[in-house]
Amino acid sequence: MSRTTPRVTIWNEYRHERSSPDVQRIYPAGIHEALREGLAPYGFELVTATLDEPEHGLPVEALARTDVLIWWGHRAHDEVDDEIVDRVQRRVLEGMGLIVLHSGHYSKIFKRLMGTSCALLWREADEKERLWVVKPSHPVAAGLPPYFELAKEEMYGEFFDVPDPDELVLVSWFEGGEVFRSGCAYSRGNGKIFYFRPGHETYPTYYNAHVLRVIANAVRWTADERGEAPRFGNAQPLETIALKA
Template sequence: MTIRVTVWNENVHERKEPDVADRYPEGIHGAVADALNADKYNVRTATLQQPDHGLPESVLNQTDVLVWWSHCANDEVDDDVADRVVKRVHDGMGFIPLHSGKNSKPFKRLMGTTCRIKYRHGGETERIWVSDPGHQIADGLDEYFEIPSTEMYGEPFDIPEPDRTVFISWFEGGEVFRSGVCYRRGRGSIFAFRPGHEEYPIFYQKEVRKVIRNAVDWAAPKEGATVRWGEVDSINQLEEQ
C-alpha cells in the first residue's frame, strides 16, 4: 500500500540564515522528504509561506501521515489551519512533529498541555536509547545511537503520560529527555520525535532517517471498525415508554 505523506516545514531559517540554507539547500522539508524516497511513499511538501500554509482541506484529505517541522514561527500558523490538522488527526491521519514541532499549535492542542521543556544550545552529544525495543518505530536500530552535536532538551517535559515511550535521550551535560513518544487521539496516531535542530545536519543521519520512515509506517491510518456518530436507532426493538 502506498502511504501518502505531506512533509510540512515553516521554511523560515533556510530563507534568513545562510548557514542553514547551506546545510539544507532544499530546505529541511526537502531533507525529510528525501528520507522517504522509497516506492511505498507518495511524498509532497508544504510550507508556511504557501496559501493555507500548503494545507488546505484538499491536501489534508489526501494525506495519510503529516510530518511537521517548525521552530521560530509556531505562532504564525493560522488557527483555522491548526484546527484543520487536529480534526484530520482525530479522523485518522498520522501526525509526526519533529524537534520544536512540539511547540506547534496542532501538537499542543492535541496534548492539551504547555509542552514546555528545559533547553540549552551548545552542540552537545545526544545518546538516544531505545526504551521500547519491541516497538515498530525501533525496527532495525541498535540499542542506542548517538547524535554528535545537537541542542539539549531536558525533563520535565510537560506532556500527558505517553501511550508508549520508544526513545529516551541522555545528553553530555547530564540531562535526560523522553525523545520519542506515542499517542492516540481519536483514530489518529501521533509520534513526537525530538532530534532535528536546524543548526546541525541531523536529518541526514541514517538512524534519524530510519526512525522517520518507521514512524510513518506506524502512524499510517489503519482501517479499523466502521463507526456511526450522533443519534442512532436502537439495534433491538425497544418497548414504547
C-alpha cells in the same frame, strides 16, 4: 492492515533556511526537501508544504489525500492560522497520522492535541546525544540498534510538559547529564501521533540514517489502517443493528 504506500505531506516552516547562511549551508533546499530526499527510498508518496504558501500549503483537498503529516516548525508558530490548526486537528481525529519533529513540540497543533504547554528545558551547546530504544518491540523501533548517537545536537531536558505517552519508544541522554523522552507515541480520536525530538536546524540531523529510519517507521505506524470509524448520535436498539448486519 496497513496502507501499501502511505501518502505523506512534509510540512516545514521554511524560515531559517532562507534567513541564516549557516542553516542554508546544511539544508540548501530546506529541511522539508532534505526529509523528502531521505525518505524517498522507503517508497512513500511524498509531497511538501510550507508556511508561506496559500493556506500554509494545507488546503482541505491536500489534507484529505494525506495519510501522514510530518511537522517541523520553530520561529513562527504563532503565524500558523488557527483555521488551519482546526483543519489539521479534524483530520487527526478522523485518522490521519501526525509526526511532530523537534521544536514542533511548541506548535499550535501539538499543544492543541496534547492539551498542555508542551514546555521543556533546552540548551544550544553542541552536545552529543545518545538515543536509547526503551521499547524495542514497538513498530517505530524496528531495525534500530539498542542505541544510536548524534555527535552534536541541541539539548532538550525534562521536565517535558506533555501527557504521559501511551508508549515511550526512545529516551535521550546528553553530555550535560540531562535525559529526555524523545520518542513519544499517542493516539487521539482515530489518529496516531508520534513526537520525535532530534532535528535542530543548525545540525545535519536529518541526513542521519537512524533518524530517517525512526521517521520512516513512524510513518508506517501512524498510517496503519484503523477499524471502522465510531458511530455517534442517536442510536438504534442493538437488535435492529444486528438484524441489518
